[in-house]
Every structure is written in C-alpha cells, then in structure tokens.
Amino acid sequence: MQAYELTIAAAADSLQRGELSALELTRSVLERIEAVDARVGAYLTMDREGALAQARQADDQRAAGEATALTGIPLSIKDVICTRGLRTTCGSRLLDNFIPPYDAAVMERLRQAGAVILGKTNMDEFAMGSSTENSGFHATRNPWDLECIPGGSSGGSAAAVAADMCLGSLGSDTGGSIRQPASHCGIVGLKPTYGRVSRYGLVAFASSLDQIGPLGKTVRDCALLLNAISGHDGRDSTSAVQPVPDFTDLNSDGLKGMRVGLPVEYHAAEGLHPDVRQAVAAAVKTVEGLGAETVEISLPHTEYGVAAYYIIAPSEASSNLARYDGVRFGVRSRDHAGMIDMFRRTRSAGFGAEVQRRIILGTYALSAGYYDAYYGKASQVRTRIVEDFARAFERCDVILSPVAPSPAFAIGEKTDDPLTMYLSDVFTLCANLAGIPGISVPCGFSSAGRPIGLQIMGRHFDESRLLQTAYQFEQATDFHTRKPGL
Amino acid sequence: MKISKEEVRHVARLARLTLDEERLDAMADQIGTILEYMETLNRIDTTDVEPTRHAVSAVTTPVRADTPREHLSHDEALANAPEKDGESFLVPRVIG
Numbered sequence: 001m002q003a004y005e006l007t008i009a010a011a012a013d014s015l016q017r018g019e020l021s022a023l024e025l026t027r028s029v030l031e032r033i034e035a036v037d038a039r040v041g042a043y044l045t046m047d048r049e050g051a052l053a054q055a056r057q058a059d060d061q062r063a064a065g066e067a068t069a070l071t072g073i074p075l076s077i078k079d080v081i082c083t084r085g086l087r088t089t090c091g092s093r094l095l096d097n098f099i100p101p102y103d104a105a106v107m108e109r110l111r112q113a114g115a116v117i118l119g120k121t122n123m124d125e126f127a128m129g130s131s132t133e134n135s136g137f138h139a140t141r142n143p144w145d146l147e148c149i150p151g152g153s154s155g156g157s158a159a160a161v162a163a164d165m166c167l168g169s170l171g172s173d174t175g176g177s178i179r180q181p182a183s184h185c186g187i188v189g190l191k192p193t194y195g196r197v198s199r200y201g202l203v204a205f206a207s208s209l210d211q212i213g214p215l216g217k218t219v220r221d222c223a224l225l226l227n228a229i230s231g232h233d234g235r236d237s238t239s240a241v242q243p244v245p246d247f248t249d250l251n252s253d254g255l256k257g258m259r260v261g262l263p264v265e266y267h268a269a270e271g272l273h274p275d276v277r278q279a280v281a282a283a284v285k286t287v288e289g290l291g292a293e294t295v296e297i298s299l300p301h302t303e304y305g306v307a308a309y310y311i312i313a314p315s316e317a318s319s320n321l322a323r324y325d326g327v328r329f330g331v332r333s334r335d336h337a338g339m340i341d342m343f344r345r346t347r348s349a350g351f352g353a354e355v356q357r358r359i360i361l362g363t364y365a366l367s368a369g370y371y372d373a374y375y376g377k378a379s380q381v382r383t384r385i386v387e388d389f390a391r392a393f394e395r396c397d398v399i400l401s402p403v404a405p406s407p408a409f410a411i412g413e414k415t416d417d418p419l420t421m422y423l424s425d426v427f428t429l430c431a432n433l434a435g436i437p438g439i440s441v442p443c444g445f446s447s448a449g450r451p452i453g454l455q456i457m458g459r460h461f462d463e464s465r466l467l468q469t470a471y472q473f474e475q476a477t478d479f480h481t482r483k484p485g486l
Numbered sequence: 487m488k489i490s491k492e493e494v495r496h497v498a499r500l501a502r503l504t505l506d507e508e509r510l511d512a513m514a515d516q517i518g519t520i521l522e523y524m525e526t527l528n529r530i531d532t533t534d535v536e537p538t539r540h541a542v543s544a545v546t547t548p549v550r551a552d553t554p555r556e557h558l559s560h561d562e563a564l565a566n567a568p569e570k571d572g573e574s575f576l577v578p579r580v581i582g
Contacts (some may be wrong), residue, residue, distance in 0.1 A: 379537030
C-alpha cells in the first residue's frame with residue numbers, strides 16, 4: 001500500500017508510531033497528484049513548497065510532543081475558503097488574481113492542528129452548480145469514469161479524495177454541494193448543522209444556507225475533521241454557541257433502538273434511477289439488519305423544495321455578489337467609460353453564464369413588485385419544509401434517503417438546461433432550507449460502475465448520531481474500500 | 487412568456503450586468519422557464535405563515551465587548567486592489 005492511499009486515521013497512527021514522517025507522506029501525495037491530476041483536474045492551485053514546509057513543521061511539532069490527530073495530514077481545501085497568501089478564486093475568472101490577506105476560521109484551526117495544506121480544489125463558480133462544469137477554469141472529471149462529472153459544487157474536493165490526491169478535504173454545502181459530489185465519487189461527505197462551523201472567511205453564496213464541512217475516505221476521517229473545525233467563533237454572527245462532542249466517539253454496537261425514518265417522497269420519487277433505488281433499498285435492509293427500526297414517514301412539502309430554494313439562494317447570492325465591482329479586489333475591466341460602466345464591464349466579463357443567470361433571477365425575485373410573490377412566498381414555504389422535518393423527527397431519530405436521483409451523469413449532458421440541473425438537487429437542498437445536518441456514505445455502484453451514496457439526515461446539532469449511523473453502515477459494507485482504477 | 491426581454495434588460499441593469507442581444511434572448515427564455523416552474527409554490531396556501539429567514543433557533547446574535555482588536559494593515563487591505571495609490575483604492579472619475 002502506498003502512503004497516499006491511507007485514511008487520515010491510519011496515517012495518524014503510522015505517524016505516531018514513527019513508521020512514516022509527515023514529509024514522506026506529503027511527498028507521496030504530491031507525487032500522486034503529479035501522476036493523475038492531469039486526467040482528473042481536481043486542483044486549481046497547488047502549493048507544493050508550502051506543503052513541504054508545513055510537513056517539516058509538522059514533523060517538528062510531533063517531535064516536540066505536540067501532535068494532534070491532524071498533525072502532518074495532507075489536506076485539500078475547496079477554493080471558496082480563504083487561505084492566507086494562497087490564491088483563492090472561487091472558481092471565478094473575476095477572482096483569478098485574488099490572494100486573501102487572512103485565513104478563514106477553519107484554516108486557522110487546521111493550521112493550529114498541524115495539518116498540511118496541499119492546494120485549492122476546483123468548484124462550480126461561486127459554488128453555483130451541481131457538476132463542477134461551471135468552473136471558470138476547467139471541468140473536473142469523475143475518477144471512476146473520466147467522461148462523467150464528479151458532482152458539484154465541491155467536485156474538485158470529492159475527486160481529489162476519491163483519487164487519493166489528498167487524505168481529506170473541506171468543502172461547502174449550500175444545497176448539497178458536499179453530499180452530492182461525495183455520493184458521485186464514492187466517498188463520505190458531511191454537511192454539518194447550520195451554525196456548527198464558523199463561516200468566517202468562507203466566501204458567501206447564500207448566507208442563510210451555506211455551511212462548511214468535511215469530505216473524507218471514511219466516516220471516521222470526517223469525524224476527525226469535524227472535531228477540528230467545529231465550535232463557536234465570535235467573528236461569524238451565525239456561529240452557534242453549542243457544546244462540541246467528540247465526534248470520533250464511534251462504536252460498533254449495532255443500531256438497536258435507533259428509529260430510522262424513510263420519507264415516501266424520496267424513496268418513491270418519480271425519476272429515481274433504478275440502480276439508485278435498488279442500492280438505497282439494500283441499504284435500508286442493512287440498517288434493519290443492524291437492529292434499527294424503520295418507519296415510513298412523510299415530508300409532504302419536499303416537491304416544493306427546489307422552487308423555494310432556487311428563489312431564496314439566488315436572491316441571497318444577488319446581494320452577496322454585489323461586492324464584486326472591481327474596486328477592492330478582482331480583475332477590473334480596463335476598457336470603460338466611467339465608474340458605473342467599469343462595474344458593468346468587470347462583472348459581465350468576470351462572471352460566467354450560470355452566475356449571471358442566478359444574479360438576474362435573484363435580483364428579479366427581490367425587485368419591487370415581485371418581492372412578495374417570489375422571495376416572500378418562498379420564505380413562507382421554507383417554514384412548511386422546516387415543520388415537515390420537525391414533525392418527522394418526532395417519529396424517528398434519523399432519516400435515510402438517496403443523495404442524488406441518478407449516478408454521475410456525462411459531462412455536457414445537462415449544461416444547456418439549467419432547470420433540469422436544478423431538479424437534480426431535490427434530495428439534498430431541503431436539509432439546507434431546514435438547517436439540519438446530512439451525510440453521504442457510499443452504498444453501492446450502478447451497473448455502469450459509478451458510485452451511489454446513501455444520505456442520512458438528523459436533528460439540529462445531532463451530527464454524532466449521523467456519524468454513528470453512517471459508521472455502522474460503513475463497517476457492515478465494503479463499498480468504501482473500493483478504489484477507482486485510474 | 488413569463489418575463490420579457492425588456493424586463494431582463496432592466497433587471498440586468500439593476501444588477502450591473504450587460505448582456506448582448508443574443509444573450510438577452512437566451513436569458514429571457516431560461517429565466518422564463520425557471521419562473522414558470524416557481525409557480526408550483528402557489529399551490530400551497532401560506533396565509534398567515536411566518537417566513538423563515540434562518541432555520542436554526544440556536545443561532546442567535548451574541549454580543550461582544552467593543553474593544554480594539556488586531557486588524558489588517560493598510561497595505562494588506564490594499565494588496566488586491568486593481569488600482570491604488572498607496573493610500574486609497576482608485577476608481578474612475580465619478581463626477582465630470
């Protein structure tokens with residue numbers, strides 16, 4: 001086994017026993033990136049020298065007896081999270097030259113823990129997309145099938161983890177952007193509860209929905225990363241003051257006593273791919289075999305989630321993206337006739353088609369005369385979706401569902417049809433509207449050999465139970481042990 | 487059609503975006519299709535339903551003491567500016 005193939009937990013053990021140094025591990029992962037990323041395209045910016053320096057520092061930290069579980073662990077970071085001194089583009093040409101003068105809160109925590117930051121991963125521009133095809137730079141390919149999308153918007157992170165080009169990654173999830181690519185790439189991805197992880201230094205897309213979370217090769221690795229990044233931060237006004245348990249406190253005692261809800265609107269959804277239906281049904285059997293009690297539940301407003309989300313998220317985005325005017329940062333259009341014209345030319349040249357579409361949609365939904373009919377109405381329907389989950393969690397402890405309606409689709413298949421692309425988010429975005437946590441864990445493969453993920457959703461701040469359920473499922477199956485043949 | 491080309495032109499202007507004629511047509515088509523889909527929301531009676539802006543009740547707005555803290559230096563804050571004079575961000579002339 002090569003060092004780059006290790007999980008975080010296994011690498012941490014080897015480092016601790018002195019069988020491997022952080023420098024050797026980092027070199028191994030850098031060589032792996034060199035060997036395969038030309039085909040996958042997971043990274044936008046590499047920091048080889050920085051990573052090697054951090055690895056040496058990590059070895060010193062360990063020698064001084066100050067190592068944590070992440071000391072010397074090579075990670076990648078979605079390019080929407082600010083990294084001091086390391087280019088952060090959000091997948092946008094407009095931010096092609098942006099070098100953050102400060103670290104995001106999660107970066108401070110990772111650096112404090114001694115993690116090694118390899119580079120920044122590709123994404124749909126400003127996290128708007130479900131395929132990573134909306135990157136202003138290049139598309140990322142699915143390591144399991146290079147003709148397919150890796151999912152999005154954290155597609156670079158998911159592909160990098162799946163192809164062993166990092167041991168773990170941080171992404172962001174506004175409507176499924178961690179869980180869906182994790183599902184398509186056959187890895188584990190967790191969207192924590194809204195407020196669990198500080199968003200200070202996360203470039204804002206839709207502020208009432210955005211959340212940072214981990215992507216990893218295993219459930220335990222995600223728990224290790226979540227341990228490192230969770231907790232209150234006074235610089236994010238939406239950061240929750242909540243105790244942070246040890247998320248790695250996982251056991252194999254079975255799921256006896258766990259009540260698992262199966263929402264009929266998800267499991268019997270029209271358009272659910274037969275391979276996904278079959279894999280999820282088998283997963284339900286596995287969970288029952290572990291002792292859990294399954295109950296059929298209803299989330300009656302599920303079908304309205306896509307419409308509510310695609311009003312609320314673009315509305316918030318149209319406001320958040322007003323800051324890109326070419327004054328304080330970004331690529332300014334040189335040819336202009338005055339300031340307002342400079343704003344227009346900068347934004348029109350810098351933003352890609354999908355970002356412009358969402359800004360226009362959001363601006364329209366918030367504009368005089370339409371506000372009540374669109375943004376107001378969507379915010380009221382959101383209340384109904386929140387109530388659906390509250391009622392469901394009276395009858396069950398976690399909810400099991402598919403992550404995406406189909407396995408990864410072909411590159412270019414849906415790019416001309418934005419609404420069809422939006423509809424593929426139907427199973428993930430309701431968790432964002434309700435602020436609840438959700439995890440994707442590998443549960444099978446399609447007949448064409450593409451990974452399929454199982455989603456587990458839970459109550460606010462109940463990530464421990466999600467991780468516990470996902471861990472037991474993972475231990476009872478072997479899907480997470482398979483690797484793409486790159 | 488749910489939204490006219492003229493409306494898209496107006497909204498794009500509000501959002502400080504410029505679309506050429508060809509892209510205006512495509513945008514009006516796509517936004518029109520999306521807005522038609524949004525009509526499904528009208529099937530739900532939301533009379534007297536409170537809107538949700540943030541879904542997590544544990545997220546409150548904590549207060550902190552208003553004391554000076556470390557902040558970016560002038561140079562750091564200006565570092566990414568497309569045009570600057572060492573003191574300020576420079577923008578094109580605003581008043582004739």
